[in-house]
Amino acid sequence: MRAFVTGGAGYIGSIVARQLLDSGHEVTVYDSLAKGYREAVPARAKFIQGDILDEASLSAALGSGKFDAVLHFAALIEAGESMIDPGRFFKNNVTGSATLIDAAVKSGVRKFVFSSTAGLYASKDTPLNEDDPLGPASVYGETKLMVEKMLGWYHEVYDLRYAALRYFNAAGGFSDRGEAHQPESHLIPIVLQVALGQREHVSIYGEDYPTPDGSCVRDYIHIADLASAHLLALEALEDRPVMTYNLGNGEGYSVKEVIETARKVTGHPIPAVTAPRRPGDAARLVADASRISIDLGWEPRIPALETIIASAWEWHSRHPEGYSTE
Secondary structure (H helix, E strand, C coil): CEEEEECCCCHHHHHHHHHHHHCCCEEEEEECCCCCCHHHCCCCCEEEECCCCCHHHHHHHHHCCCCCEEEECCCCCCHHHHCCCHHHHHHHHHHHHHHHHHHHHHCCCCEEEEEEEHHHECCCCCCECCCCCECCCCHHHHHHHHHHHHHHHHHHHHCCEEEEEEECCEECCECCECCCCCCCCCHHHHHHHHHCCCCCCEEEECCCCCCCCCCCEECCEEHHHHHHHHHHHHHHCCCCCEEEEEECCCCCEEHHHHHHHHHHHHCCCCCEEEECCCCCCCCEECECCHHHHHHHCCCCCCCCHHHHHHHHHHHHHHCCCHHHHC
């Protein structure tokens, strides 16, 4: 299969691209490098530098090969930032995705795998399934929901087959790749930066949430498990024209529990300070991923939070400055 991977120089996209190649597929990575790293693109992949907002560049890239599928990871991802600069998120995540989907259909692509998010759900005290009410707490989550709706209409009008995979906090290291955002906004890499002496402390945004210890609760999924789900979904599009699946472990860990686990893994004290709540943070988001398990046989192979953090710590210890030192 010939796969066109947008955002393939980023954390998730580069690892999925690597897994696609290892499975015998041909891969073309399309990335602006505004957030990604050229070093993260697998050596066996063809690389095209371009922006999903650049219709001419995108159409030319998609026209350069007879692609069977698009896997779309190119997006702005910081929920907190989306509440400060919503226009930037609507432009990149919604307009950019619309440009990509339309160009893909016009170039003859019939399969589309979309990197969605748990952030489009309303908070819930029990694990969330795909039929639960949607209620994004951030502009970021809203942009992902809008793209899912677009894909639904492109299926209706053009018979585009698609899978929307709703992530519950991808984390961990995989081989020679790891999480390196600039600036970093995700909890586990921030905690590990404190352990490396790159930050003085980690902030706990709010201690008055309706959770056991007052801090936000999240589900975490190892990046290798996340990548394997993409390959299964891509193959399943032969028989299932539309799929929407949660991807998570079904276990919730509070911010304080993540910090304490990181202390255990790294052997560092990792100071933490309390800060005011951030706009866009839901109290609790934990996955019920039974649907993809039943339909496609997917199960997380690395569910333990300690193991996830340990794999991330291994990568960050070897690459304390991210990809800039390679």
